Amino acid sequence: MISIKDIARAADVSHSTVSRALRNSPLVNPETSLRIRTIAQEKGYRVSAVGRSLVNRRTDTIGVVVTSIADPFNAEIVSGIEEIALTHGYSLLLATCHSDPNREMLAVQSFYERRVDGILVSSSRVGSLYRPMLADMKVPIIFINSHHPDDDMFSVTIDNHNAGLQATRHLVQLGHKRIGYLGNQFGLQADTQRYAGYRSALEEVDIGFDPELVVHGNGGPENAKSATARLLALANPPTALFCFNDMSAFGAMCAAREHGLAIPSDLSVVGLDDLLLSSYAEPALTTIRQPKHEMGRLAAGTLFQLLSGNSPERFISMRGELIVRKSTVPPRSSADAISTNHQKSGAGA
Amino acid sequence: MISIKDIARAADVSHSTVSRALRNSPLVNPETSLRIRTIAQEKGYRVSAVGRSLVNRRTDTIGVVVTSIADPFNAEIVSGIEEIALTHGYSLLLATCHSDPNREMLAVQSFYERRVDGILVSSSRVGSLYRPMLADMKVPIIFINSHHPDDDMFSVTIDNHNAGLQATRHLVQLGHKRIGYLGNQFGLQADTQRYAGYRSALEEVDIGFDPELVVHGNGGPENAKSATARLLALANPPTALFCFNDMSAFGAMCAAREHGLAIPSDLSVVGLDDLLLSSYAEPALTTIRQPKHEMGRLAAGTLFQLLSGNSPERFISMRGELIVRKSTVPPRSSADAISTNHQKSGAGA
DNA sequence: CTGAAAGCGCTAACAT
DNA sequence: ATGTTAGCGCTTTCAG
Numbered sequence: 001m002i003s004i005k006d007i008a009r010a011a012d013v014s015h016s017t018v019s020r021a022l023r024n025s026p027l028v029n030p031e032t033s034l035r036i037r038t039i040a041q042e043k044g045y046r047v048s049a050v051g052r053s054l055v056n057r058r059t060d061t062i063g064v065v066v067t068s069i070a071d072p073f074n075a076e077i078v079s080g081i082e083e084i085a086l087t088h089g090y091s092l093l094l095a096t097c098h099s100d101p102n103r104e105m106l107a108v109q110s111f112y113e114r115r116v117d118g119i120l121v122s123s124s125r126v127g128s129l130y131r132p133m134l135a136d137m138k139v140p141i142i143f144i145n146s147h148h149p150d151d152d153m154f155s156v157t158i159d160n161h162n163a164g165l166q167a168t169r170h171l172v173q174l175g176h177k178r179i180g181y182l183g184n185q186f187g188l189q190a191d192t193q194r195y196a197g198y199r200s201a202l203e204e205v206d207i208g209f210d211p212e213l214v215v216h217g218n219g220g221p222e223n224a225k226s227a228t229a230r231l232l233a234l235a236n237p238p239t240a241l242f243c244f245n246d247m248s249a250f251g252a253m254c255a256a257r258e259h260g261l262a263i264p265s266d267l268s269v270v271g272l273d274d275l276l277l278s279s280y281a282e283p284a285l286t287t288i289r290q291p292k293h294e295m296g297r298l299a300a301g302t303l304f305q306l307l308s309g310n311s312p313e314r315f316i317s318m319r320g321e322l323i324v325r326k327s328t329v330p331p332r333s334s335a336d337a338i339s340t341n342h343q344k345s346g347a348g349a
Numbered sequence: 350m351i352s353i354k355d356i357a358r359a360a361d362v363s364h365s366t367v368s369r370a371l372r373n374s375p376l377v378n379p380e381t382s383l384r385i386r387t388i389a390q391e392k393g394y395r396v397s398a399v400g401r402s403l404v405n406r407r408t409d410t411i412g413v414v415v416t417s418i419a420d421p422f423n424a425e426i427v428s429g430i431e432e433i434a435l436t437h438g439y440s441l442l443l444a445t446c447h448s449d450p451n452r453e454m455l456a457v458q459s460f461y462e463r464r465v466d467g468i469l470v471s472s473s474r475v476g477s478l479y480r481p482m483l484a485d486m487k488v489p490i491i492f493i494n495s496h497h498p499d500d501d502m503f504s505v506t507i508d509n510h511n512a513g514l515q516a517t518r519h520l521v522q523l524g525h526k527r528i529g530y531l532g533n534q535f536g537l538q539a540d541t542q543r544y545a546g547y548r549s550a551l552e553e554v555d556i557g558f559d560p561e562l563v564v565h566g567n568g569g570p571e572n573a574k575s576a577t578a579r580l581l582a583l584a585n586p587p588t589a590l591f592c593f594n595d596m597s598a599f600g601a602m603c604a605a606r607e608h609g610l611a612i613p614s615d616l617s618v619v620g621l622d623d624l625l626l627s628s629y630a631e632p633a634l635t636t637i638r639q640p641k642h643e644m645g646r647l648a649a650g651t652l653f654q655l656l657s658g659n660s661p662e663r664f665i666s667m668r669g670e671l672i673v674r675k676s677t678v679p680p681r682s683s684a685d686a687i688s689t690n691h692q693k694s695g696a697g698a
Numbered sequence: 699c700t701g702a703a704a705g706c707g708c709t710a711a712c713a714t
Numbered sequence: 715a716t717g718t719t720a721g722c723g724c725t726t727t728c729a730g
């Protein structure tokens with residue numbers, strides 16, 4: 001492997017001059033500089049980031065930990081992060097933790113050993129355990145899709161409570177009385193808050209809460225399918241379902257079909273995320289849009305602010321947007337509820 | 350930032366001893382070792398991978414470049430790679446190139462500067478240009494989903510020609526005569542070969558090839574949608590469509606619906622990839638399954654073989670598997686073709 | 699079993 | 715404008 005010294009020898013200068021020339025320092029004679037760079041080119045020389053990092057004390061690398069890269073939600077987040085990282089000349093170290101707090105910690109530690117300049121964690125489950133770790137590490141860390149309220153940590157999320165509220169309200173306004181919640185079993189903060197939003201929406205209109213109507217999957221369609229099957233087997237099944245995420249919603253719709261139900265007429269479904277494919281589903285999925293790409297960009301932006309000595313906002317909360325498509329309609333037999341709430345025409349049948 | 354010297358001072362030993370103790374060298378007194386490790390722990394010390402890499406001449410890092418991480422196909426490949434990397438204690442550097450050969454080269458060069466131990470490239474468009482680059486770099490590189498036949502390079506792909514063949518044959522056997530191809534505009538090798546397979550299948554049964562029936566998208570659903578719309582606007586539109594990938598197939602089905610066509614009765618669609626969501630689509634998508642996760646694992650496995658001095662196979666070709674689901678049926682009015690080909694019952698109407 | 703010393707590739711004072 | 719020297723954090727001979 002060819003180093004700065006090799007090309008110094010070839011150009012008959014000192015290695016410092018080579019170092020300078022290669023970085024276009026003005027302190028070096030243009031001619032020499034050109035000669036050096038030509039030789040470097042010929043030899044196919046490229047700086048060693050590791051040598052450089054050792055003295056510069058930065059690696060121009062950031063670490064990103066997500067639950068699973070195969071989950072399109074995370075993929076889009078990462079895509080936003082990468083976009084910003086690129087504009088700063090940074091590279092991305094990627095690790096997955098599969099919602100395992102232990103793996104999450106290991107990933108972060110591995111990043112620390114590699115001396116990344118900053119860390120981004122999506123859907124963290126570790127939360128408060130970070131404090132002591134961070135005290136040692138002294139590496140900026142930004143959370144995406146989870147927030148630690150008592151902490152002075154940085155995070156960007158959507159308002160999950162509001163998202164749950166919007167989704168459920170939409171169903172309520174359509175006239176649904178039996179609305180199920182298909183959550184995430186891992187106890188993510190996002191799940192807790194979306195669920196709380198769901199409960200709030202129910203309370204707003206005095207629809208009694210029925211614990212039978214809440215089930216949990218793992219965020220993937222297969223699990224969602226079996227969870228939904230349980231719901232549909234109920235003596236008094238729901239007429240609408242709010243799902244923790246779009247992937248779950250796809251599983252739910254599949255389960256419903258296999259149960260002989262038509263979507264949306266027999267079961268309305270609303271998801272959360274608005275994945276790329278959600279608008280291409282049949283029926284197109286009603287959902288709460290999360291600005292995933294933008295969240296990734298903002299999180300990375302926050303990090304770079306920090307790295308350049310600025311003081312960005314600690315807590316960025318975005319608003320999810322209800323996207324009404326084709327998977328939600330009024331329930332089969334409740335024309336009354338429809339006119340009262342949905343149409344707002346005051347024609348309270 | 351605390352270093353090996355700091356803890357050497359605290360433990361009143363030399364930094365070499367600390368280095369040994371921390372790596373559980375047998376050459377150090379168990380008592381001393383324990384003492385050192387305790388102190389290190391207390392101080393929250395973690396080795397610097399950059400210092401270590403400089404002397405070890407390896408970074409325990411591999412670089413992965415994909416077209417887009419938001420494409421589930423790539424996401425699953427990466428997921429397989431990550432799985433194997435993890436078992437070897439390696440980290441992943443991730444970059445996207447958006448099918449831009451230039452960005453692909455830049456990503457690879459950036460990886461080289463960072464002194465990754467190996468590089469994995471999915472859906473490369475650069476191809477032969479790598480040879481000179483690699484001559485300098487001396488970094489093992491493995492291609493996924495593209496293969497350079499004249500080269501001695503490593504690659505893992507599915508047999509794309511065969512995949513195109515299988516997909517189209519399936520349609521032919523169902524009795525379709527007008528079969529469209531929705532390709533990828535970027536001139537990927539995968540596209541060329543799938544298209545060739547399509548042509549072969551058509552020739553096998555003497556179905557005349559109609560150039561009007563081939564259109565191109567960019568691999569995403571939106572583009573596929575408009576491309577399909579063009580196809581459907583034809584005076585004599587296709588009754589079946591073979592799509593470069595599942596994402597395109599979703600777009601195609603969406604376009605068909607908007608055109609007032611029912612899937613599969615008015616238009617049969619077969620995709621290629623078998624994404625997680627493909628079986629949850631409505632109708633469930635008939636497709637050629639690519640063992641994405643396994644391909645990622647194999648590619649990473651090949652790399653680690655190389656890194657440990659073995660000589661793995663240079664060219665791993667896997668077989669795509671036809672998964673018949675609900676998006677393909679015989680065309681509306683050609684019962685003859687059905688009985689002849691599909692049912693093989695010889696009852697040639 | 700431990701320490702001293704050298705060196706990995708690079709940058710940055712500090713001299714010229 | 716260029717060279718010399720030191721040092722980033724670590725591993726590894728080589729001596730004890």
